[in-house]
Amino acid sequence: MGRDISKCSRAELQECKAELDRRYAGYVAENLKLDMSRGKPSGSQLDLTNPVLNKLENYITCDGIDARNYGGLEGIPEARRLFSDLLGIDVDKIIVGGNSSLNLMYDAMMRLYVFGTGGHTPWRKLPAVKFLCPSPGYDRHFLVCEDLGIEMIPVPMTENGPDMDMVEKLVAEDDAIKGIWCVPLYSNPQGVCYSDETVDRLAAMKTAAPDFRIFWDNAYGVHHIYRECKLKDIFGACEAAGNPNRVLYFFSTSKITFPGAGVALVASSAENLKEIRKHMSVQTIGHDKLNQLRTVRYLKDAEGVRRHMRLLADELRPKFDIVLNTLERELAGTGLACWTKPLGGYFVSVDVPDGCAKAVVALAQQAGVKLTGAGAAFPYKKDPRDRNIRIAPTYPTCEELQKAMELFCVCVKLAGVNKLLESK
Template sequence: MLDFTKCSVEQLMEEKQLLEKKYADYVGQKLKLDMSRGKPASTQLDLNNDILSTLETYITEDGTDARNYGVLDGLSEAKKLFSELLNIAPANMIIGGNSSLNLMYDAMTRLFLFGTEGERPWCQLDQVKFLCPSPGYDRHFAICEDLGIEMITVPMHEDGPDMDYIESLVKEDASIKGIWCVPLYSNPQGICYSDEVVERLASMKTAAKDFRIFWDNAYGVHHIYDEVKLKDIFEAARAAGNENRVYYFFSTSKITFPGAGVALIASSLSNIAEIKKHMSIQTIGHDKLNQLRTVNYFKNAEGIRTHMKKLGNELRPKFEIVLNTLEKELAGTGLLSWTKPQGGYFVAVDTLPGCAKETVRLAKEAGVVLTGAGATFPYQNDPQDRNIRIAPTYPTVEELQKAMELFCVCVKLAGVNRLLIENQ
């Protein structure tokens, strides 16, 4: 494979002409493909259609009528299901509506308005900062931006966020109030936090007494290849005497139906009591019929695991299209590096510095919409303009193959143009 970074200007000009012709051919095909978000394809959603007919009764195990008001923190059978799946005690969780993102936003705003453990509400402080391992999830960053929280970018390593950097910051600065974490198959790189990283997050010394870890385990059961085990953050936090430090989030949005799943927040008993106090003013209870439908459909944790194997079989060919195409077209070119996730929903790639926005622009003009360059960093500012999140789930396999072939042409064209500018 030709290493473009070692080519002469004359060779680069020749490659540029060939690539421009290929690119023009794709533009002429008038493609309309969307890879901008991690949306399930209809074939993936079809795996769940039976859930719509599982509500044989609306009376719960304890005799509650699920059609009516009440049960603020969720049905006991729903708690039992997720307790078995996630190894979290039922008393430590609240079953919410369909959206874990909603629960995260609510958790953040409660801290802002009311504080926690007797500490001052964050809205009364001169400055509030949050640690944002990056590349990361754009919707996490949007919550901070919406509330005026200053975001601090933290580099990611192969085993999780840079803990040396994190520990050096939090021990000195009391205005740093928390950190976002997607600990298993992180969005977008697919990184899995090591046991050491989990332990250090749980036990590190923080200047802020009310420092909180927002533990978004969105892909905790989304294994595509071999299952990766994640160390229990609650166990580690209890052992370190920091049991109130963690807010844990999970949902079935990408397990069953986005917009019609079941979400939960879990934390210490003290935190749960605090949340329920404010939550009782906010709502009388969430959709218990949907909770009951979900329980009836999966039956138990093994039912979810069996379903996730089917889902893995559905997604694996798409991830392999992405990885195989990148390997075939770009390995050894010096123009792109990429992750090889074992699960989750995304593949992250890094172009040459200064080429991500141009690659995304070229793809869009040829009919393939990607996640915006910079979206995986706070304030949508990728300092090197190189990271792109690839979301392979929504297109058909045929569409995805076409989109990835075009993507590789765009990476090459953007890279060659950048190298020519640098060699002027």
């Protein structure tokens, strides 16, 4: 436990700054080139999946279809069945697509924007369209809205998910609010797991917009690192509440097998899937069935996925240990940072003193460590308090990560001390 720097006198702060400047200059002299800017798998993590490249002894699916040819808009049966068993979703609710769940999310947003749903006015014809954005959140979700000119409304995150009192109030009052982004398990970047109560309230809440949609991006649904969190079934909750069409569910193997060469899915109600098939059939005659087939033959079944994810957890746990242990050793008790301790997922979220996040990221960049941009986890890249930083520990080696985290902590202290000196 370090001393509380936030309570130091000006003289003590100046002494602390001199020591931090010296340490920081030492890191700069090392000419580091380390990247912690995105949640990319490392080479050693990708190596665990290399056998998937050798799993096409033949090209015939379980229903006798040649996967090398056209067709199969909904995906091969064995892929739909695997994801059904893994995620607890009725197989009839699932369409297995290409490699990218983000692509499927963008397509879903575009269909609602251009064509509307259930006979309601297409969003593009409305005077205003708004979306709720739990924040900090996933920057690429926010970019989809920004690309289409959809107004984003930040909603604070709690330890149980988005602030549901605020969500319920907003959606009940404003029919321009058409949806909410959700990463319900090990959320990006805080690692929050939505509580059963949060799932139930999202499913049952009264919305002024009859075509309100939950974009349920379960990106880390099987990424358990320390222990498994259970997520309540959103489909069951929506059906029980009388809102069966409310949810659009997304998932992919991008961080299970190979990013850019994984398999993604969208799942929803029969009514929603009918609309999706109608427009998807114009987009494509069928997705990459060969990739679906080799992925399923490698993973085999739901237990095969869980077995593979245990290997992945063994690969990632030492890196999360490095991040959390270094933060604890260097910053606990200093009054300059607090952080999440996720049980799974891909990120650790760190909050530094207000007005310091951009300074920390800039200091790290100058010393050769690239971090996710300050504000990236907020709509329009605007963190109102300039305090949140997303740590992505997966890509560097353990040795590189240890060095990067030690430098990061020096940058947090230096930015914090500089801020305190401005006010004393």
